[in-house]
Amino acid sequence: MRPLLPAGFGDLEPFVSRWAVDGTARRAALRSASTVAEREAFFAAAGPRLDDALASLDAKAFAAYSPADQRLMDLMLSLAHVALAVEIQGPDEVRSAPWRDRMRIDRSTADEGVRPCSN
Numbered sequence: 001m002r003p004l005l006p007a008g009f010g011d012l013e014p015f016v017s018r019w020a021v022d023g024t025a026r027r028a029a030l031r032s033a034s035t036v037a038e039r040e041a042f043f044a045a046a047g048p049r050l051d052d053a054l055a056s057l058d059a060k061a062f063a064a065y066s067p068a069d070q071r072l073m074d075l076m077l078s079l080a081h082v083a084l085a086v087e088i089q090g091p092d093e094v095r096s097a098p099w100r101d102r103m104r105i106d107r108s109t110a111d112e113g114v115r116p117c118s119n
Contacts, residue, residue: 005075006056006068012049012075015042019082020074031081043086046079 004016019042021030031039046053053076057069065073 003068005072006066008056009049009053009072012046012072015045015075016071018042019046019078020071021078022074027078027081030078031085034082039082039085043079043082046075047083050076050079 003010004013004020018034018038019030021027053072057065057073057076060069
């Protein structure tokens, strides 16, 4: 069986099936649908691995990503959503989640591969 993630990231494989999702809207929905315990467990495991993951991903051109690299990228992008819930929202996450659903993200420029221009 092939590893789900690049070499050195096997400790994060238990989180792949839940958190390695593509698309900003899907990540936001997953954040809202997850429990405090799920978010905290993922954050505790993936947070300390962020620098290593970004270094690994930055070492390759995006077009050269393997499926394992893409799953690692998806995990780290989900981590960004979860970090907001854990570090910023904290206990208010549950109270604010219903309001987030009213401001649904349908798509983002990142999902389309388009980057906004800067002046």
